[in-house]
Amino acid sequence: MKNKLRKKFTQLRAKKYLELNSKQIQTIYSSLLRIIKQHKIKVIGSYQPIHTELNIKPVLELLKKKCVIALPRVLNKNNMEFRAWNEYDPLYVSKFGILEPSAKNKKLVPQLFLAPLLAFDLNFNRLGYGRGYYDKYLSKNKNFLTYGIAFSFQQAKIIPVHKNDVVLKGIITEEGSVIS
Template sequence: MTDPQAKDAARREARARRDAIAASDHPAAAAAVRDRIAELAQDGHLPRGAAGGYWPLASELDARPALLHLKRLGHSIGLPVSGPRGTALLFRDWAPEAPMATGRYGIREPAEGRAVLRPSVLLVPLLAFDRSGHRLGYGAGYYDRTLDALRDDGAVIAVGVAFAAQEMPAVPVDAHDERLDWILTERETLRIRK
């Protein structure tokens, strides 16, 4: 098991690196990731069905342009609803004009009453990543539990979405940490071989 202090230090470093990215660079990075998602979809790497994403928090790369592109391709789109700590995320149907609520951590989420979806593609936020497909999250384990549950229930493609500056040589990992299948940044598309 990784030393929790080492993981916390890596999180602080990764957050500082991500926070240092100029806000003026965010829209171009989001557009580049959208284009990379379009290429993956066009090349047949993304299954049809529901795609899950996230509402950007603080300095996270905005995945909404990629999600809207997938919606135009016929995917239903879900955003997460955070339940109690230690549980998997639930995904509710999202459209830009649909009512939103403020969730557990102050993050925007689809309002109560929206249909629940099971993503076959999941765009995953992160603080840091490495080239072996490991991601460093915020420490609550929501995405690890979600990916574990989705993988137990069938296939899901996990796509990490990040700025290139969020790459680390090696992310500290524990046995329960779920690996990504792809990582998309504004600079490249990384396919993870397992």
């Protein structure tokens, strides 16, 4: 079931992908700013967009004035860590073809995670690519504050859930937040 959903939403995202306009960037930024203020967030863990994931870079440019931004580095056996990043730091291509910060950058544990996804449902279940990096990292502490970042058209009726899947706190889209 998950593989069928992955295929469907990968194709849908490829057809409907769009760059965020200034209003949509501001909408996502405002949603995140409320969360940052409410929870006194100092460090945000984000992602470098690949393929047709929502390009959050313009939002990160605004957020860096409020918080430290950290990006993931993939380690072995589906493990990852987060390293500090700013727009002047070079990014390096990992063995998976994903841009990552240097291993020399400061290792951080973000208070707020912005997770990419292929699809989500209104129960805040997330469908990823199936390798389990985010779920494995987030399962180490169920109290992590994690929001999915997606286009509104990525909403599915229901995402099948397995025991290792981590439920998100909410979803933030270009149209606004769906917050639990």
